[in-house]
Amino acid sequence: MKSKLLVAALVAATVTGSAHAAPFFSDDFQSNGVGFNIAPSGWTVSGGTVDIVGPGYFPGLCAPAGAEKCIDxxxxxxxxxxxxxxxxxxxxxxxxxxxxxxxxxxxxxxETGTVTFGTSVLGFSVPATQTAYANLSLLFTPGSSGNYSLSFANDGGDNMGAILDNVVITVESNGVPVPGTLGLLAAAVVAGIAARRRRN
Known part of the structure; x- marks a missing residue:
């Protein structure tokens, strides 16, 4: 009986517990070739251009100095x-x-600009002389399932913009088990069943 209660408690804690963060997307731009006025793989550029900088193309711009690739x-x-x-x-x-x-x-x-993620908007302001990366974040909870855009827009047009790297999105599932959590749930259920069989 105790093993049944243990399994039930594990299931309830996993399914109804607090939100579970999980990786959703990441891009450090390392898989791209470097060059001027080109879009990184999987991204689009509208209304102007961005540069993928790195070895042979302003390699000192990526922070820390010497990092392989980043986006101007x-x-x-x-x-x-x-x-x-x-x-x-x-x-x-x-x-x-x-x-x-x-x-x-x-x-x-x-350097100033705007980051838009779905309906969430964040303005940024970065001193041009800033050599270390500043890590910024933005939350978005869509009201319904669908396609939503993430965009980075730099103000100005002097060919020298803010330097972008390490774009990461995580998701909190708000009580719905994410794939990793489902694996833990299955392991807990199996362990509970095994414990029950040993006692019988």
């Missing part, structure tokens, strides 16, 4: 583009976007 949000066309990507999201789940920004290190002043 103001490409080499004197017209900063909007870097975007579309995701299929589940209504009611909370998605947390995090990303790293640094200055362009080639001018004075401040």
């Amino acid at each position: 949000l103001d490409g080499s066309s004197s017209d900063a583009g909007v870097l975007s990507r579309v995701f299929s999201l589940t209504g009611g789940n909370t998605y947390t976007l995090s990303f790293d920004l640094a200055g362009n290190r080639r001018s004075a002043g401040t």
Whole structure:
């Protein structure tokens, strides 16, 4: 009887417990070739251009200095583009976007722009001389399931934008077990059944 109660408690705790964070998406841009006025794989650029910088293309811009590849949000066309990507999201789940920004290190002043994730909007302001990444984050909980856009828009058009890297999205399932949690649930049930059989 005790083993049945243990299994029931484990199931209840897993299914009705607090939200479970799980990886959803990440891109550090390392799989891309470097170049001016090109879009990283899986992303689109509208209204202008971005650069993928790294070895042979301003390698010192990625933070920390010497990091392999990153995105200059103001490409080499004197017209900063909007870097975007579309995701299929589940209504009611909370998605947390995090990303790293640094200055362009080639001018004075401040780089400003806007990050949009679904209906959530975050303005950024990064000193051009900032050499270390600042980690920023933005939450979005869609009201219904569907396709939603993530975009990074740098203001200005002097070919020297904020430096973007390490874009990560995690999801909190708000009580619905994520795949990893389902595996733990199955293991708990099997362990409970085994314990019961040993006692019988």
